Amino acid sequence: MQSFLGFSGYYRQHIKDFAKISKSLYKLCDQQTVYEMTEERVKAYEELKNSLTNSPFPLIPDWKQPFKLYIDACGEGLADALHQIQIINDKPV
Template identity: 65%
Template sequence: MHQNKKEIQSFLWFAGYYRQHIEDFASITKPHYKLCDKYTVFEMTVDRVKAFESLRQGLTTASLLLMPDFKLPFKLYIDALGDGLGAALHQVQIINDKPVEGPICFISRQIKPA
């Protein structure tokens, strides 16, 4: 578990490299990004520990992304929550003689309050 803000920032940098493989990345990491604010006191709350565990789970079970086939149609799934936006680009491809719908990429972003 992280002991200070620098460790949190380092972990978020590492996890960010895999953000396209993790659905709802922005929502999952929101508690940790708030913790990196210089005006926030470092405290690992229950919510932050749960978010860390969720992100760690996402990193170890990240979706296998398909390579896009530009000859086939795409499906775009979008979602907007109070604190973030998310989208998943999918495509149905033939794998082992069966049609399989799989993700090509995930995108998410936090929404800052006005």
């Protein structure tokens, strides 16, 4: 689980609500916790796995174009995403 979380954590800035989703999985890495894949943890694992395979790949920013910063925070985590504003749609950078 640590390897998977390390890998997915590398791409955390491209996964919406990463901290909130992965919270139950990080608890498995604690030596005091009994390793039990509950329904919540399986769902979190599948959601992260799907996010890694379906998330848009980051693009090289065009410094001449404006940016938009999205911020999401709650009691369980903090997330942000920097988007390049395009004529057609925003793209993560």
